[in-house]
Amino acid sequence: MKLRDMVLTSLLMAIGLVLHQVTPPIVAGMRPNFLLVMLFVSLFINPTPRNALLAGMLGGIFAALTTSFPGGQIANIVDELITSQVMAALIRKGKNVNQKIMVPVVGFIGTIMSGTNFLLVAMLVTGTLPAAFPVLFTTIVIPTAAINTVATSVLYGIIAATGSAARQKDVR
Template identity: 65%
Template sequence: MKLKDMVLTALLLSIGLVLHQITPPIVGGMKPNFLLAMLFVALYINNSPRNAFLAGVIGGTFAALTTSFPGGQVANFFEEIITAFVVSLLIKLTAKMSPHLSVPLVGFIGTVESGTVFLTIALLVVGSLPVAFPILFTTVVIPAAVINTFVTYICYNVVFSARKVMKKA
């Protein structure tokens, strides 16, 4: 793996963390997860297993440091690593599709998988969730996945447009 890809991955995740921290909640305290969207974009840039692991560890550490969910530190750390590998596989499976279809699809499925794994690990760590799993899934995970679908697509287009401009310079 090239150093510039590692630096770009870390930079994207750092930007995602900052954007996630400064973005106000949109609906019911929920806000787009820019950290997760940037994880997906970083995997589109370099979809190697090493980058998936690196991005998962960095993203998991950032998410663990900023969560207030009971059991969220452990759940976020491991969920991000698992999600990185699942999304890496999804990117490979959708490689022949147009990015206009594959990026939103990966953003939605990746976010649903991420939320499901997060809630499952948090449930195992703490023993119970503050609200029943199905309620959290339908009121938080699904709306977040819809929002993240658009955020991932927008971030992907911004980053890849910037990369095209940089290659010409």
């Protein structure tokens, strides 16, 4: 992996952390998980396993530093590492699929996977959850997945357009 790719992934994840911290709740207390959104965007830009490992590790550490969920520190790191590898593999397999379809699908499926992994690992670490798994899944994971689907599509569109403009300038 080139240094440029590592720096870009690190910057996207840092932007995700800042957005994650400053975004207020927008729908019934839910807000986009911008760390996940930027994880998915960085994987669309570079879906290699090494980049997925870097993005997953950064996302996990950043999320662990900011969580207040019981057992969330370990759960975030495990969750982000698993989710990043699986989503990178899905993106590589779907490279011939239209991006307008693939981006929201990855945003939704990736968030569902991440939320499920997080809750399961947190339950294993602490032995219990603050509420029943189905309650947390339906009230937090699914609405967050819907919001992240839109956020992933919008931010990827902006970043991809910006990247295309920058590459065109380099060509001239």
